[in-house]
Amino acid sequence: MPKCLVTGGAGFIGSNLVDELIKQNNQVVVIDNLSTGKKENLNPRAEFHELDIRNLEKIKPLFANIDYVFHLAAFPRVQPSIEDPATANDINLNGTLNVLLAARDAKVKRVVYSASSSAYGDQTKMPLTENMPAHPLSPYGLQKYVGELYCRLFSDIFGLSTVSLRYFNIYGKRQALVGAYCLVMGTFVNQRLAGKPLTITGDGNNRRDYTSVIDAVKANILASRSDRVGRGEVINIGRGHNFSVNELAAMIGGPTVHIAPRLEPRETLADNSLAKKLLGWEPTVNLPEWLEGYKREMGL
Numbered sequence: 001m002p003k004c005l006v007t008g009g010a011g012f013i014g015s016n017l018v019d020e021l022i023k024q025n026n027q028v029v030v031i032d033n034l035s036t037g038k039k040e041n042l043n044p045r046a047e048f049h050e051l052d053i054r055n056l057e058k059i060k061p062l063f064a065n066i067d068y069v070f071h072l073a074a075f076p077r078v079q080p081s082i083e084d085p086a087t088a089n090d091i092n093l094n095g096t097l098n099v100l101l102a103a104r105d106a107k108v109k110r111v112v113y114s115a116s117s118s119a120y121g122d123q124t125k126m127p128l129t130e131n132m133p134a135h136p137l138s139p140y141g142l143q144k145y146v147g148e149l150y151c152r153l154f155s156d157i158f159g160l161s162t163v164s165l166r167y168f169n170i171y172g173k174r175q176a177l178v179g180a181y182c183l184v185m186g187t188f189v190n191q192r193l194a195g196k197p198l199t200i201t202g203d204g205n206n207r208r209d210y211t212s213v214i215d216a217v218k219a220n221i222l223a224s225r226s227d228r229v230g231r232g233e234v235i236n237i238g239r240g241h242n243f244s245v246n247e248l249a250a251m252i253g254g255p256t257v258h259i260a261p262r263l264e265p266r267e268t269l270a271d272n273s274l275a276k277k278l279l280g281w282e283p284t285v286n287l288p289e290w291l292e293g294y295k296r297e298m299g300l
């Protein structure tokens, strides 16, 4: 039975990954400090350690006999990292370095790093391909990008097998509906539930490539086992189709109101051909169909 360690396994994407790993008969150890993650997300069959990845001494022993590390713990999201760049840096960079050091010393088979499409920032050409120069617009984007570079460096100089998955706007079961960590879809659903107008930032023409958490989880598991990766490759994990904020608001329904724009990229759209080639990964879930079911479930 393969033994996996998931950092951030009580979070949105991490907990979905833990569930699937357990379903596929993996033994799972979770490290999470429950800062944005929740105990109720935790699969009872996972071995849980409430620890902070900034504490190398504490987390290091848990890497013994681990086959695959999935590193998802992070100070996630753009706006909070602008408000507190130092804490974001400490978690996203020092924390990631600790995970890589512990993984290297324990000689794990592979580290799969959760990277972010925010590394691209604003680009003039679409779709986004992995060989475009990174141009992050926030401390979060910069830190997630440096995390990728660290992974590649650990592969180059220590021979640690790593691969980075650049997620594009992940949505699905257990996505946040409130708070600073909530993405636009969660905000809209929550506003609709509260009978409030949906707040569209700027003109609402910004476009995002929305990707299902089911597909993000599949990508992680494929990336851990594929023999075509392991040298710090960076791979887009995106649906390859995007929607504007206005289109998303129309799908959720109800009145809208425009608020001040934010510093954010105009568009994201993944070229996902590398994921297909190296991982055999294909997106399987479409946002409009998923949203219909989700709206029914939420009573909208």
Ligand SMILES: NC(=O)c1ccc[n+]([C@@H]2O[C@H](COP(=O)([O-])OP(=O)(O)OC[C@H]3O[C@@H](n4cnc5c(N)ncnc54)[C@H](O)[C@@H]3O)[C@@H](O)[C@H]2O)c1
Binding pocket: 007, 008, 009, 010, 011, 012, 013, 014, 031, 032, 033, 034, 035, 036, 037, 038, 051, 052, 053, 054, 071, 072, 073, 074, 075, 076, 077, 091, 095, 114, 115, 116, 117, 144, 166, 167, 168, 169, 170, 171, 181, 183
């Ligand atoms: N959700 C997205 O659309 C998206 C897009 C791109 C990249 N990502 C990346 O995917 C990963 C998971 O994101 P998510 O959306 O599930 O966010 P999340 O906030 O739900 O999950 C992050 C988890 O990490 C834990 N954590 C935070 N700091 C920690 C620390 N210092 N020590 C231990 N645990 C800590 C949190 O408690 C939480 O459970 C992150 O690395 C994020 O950068 C997410």
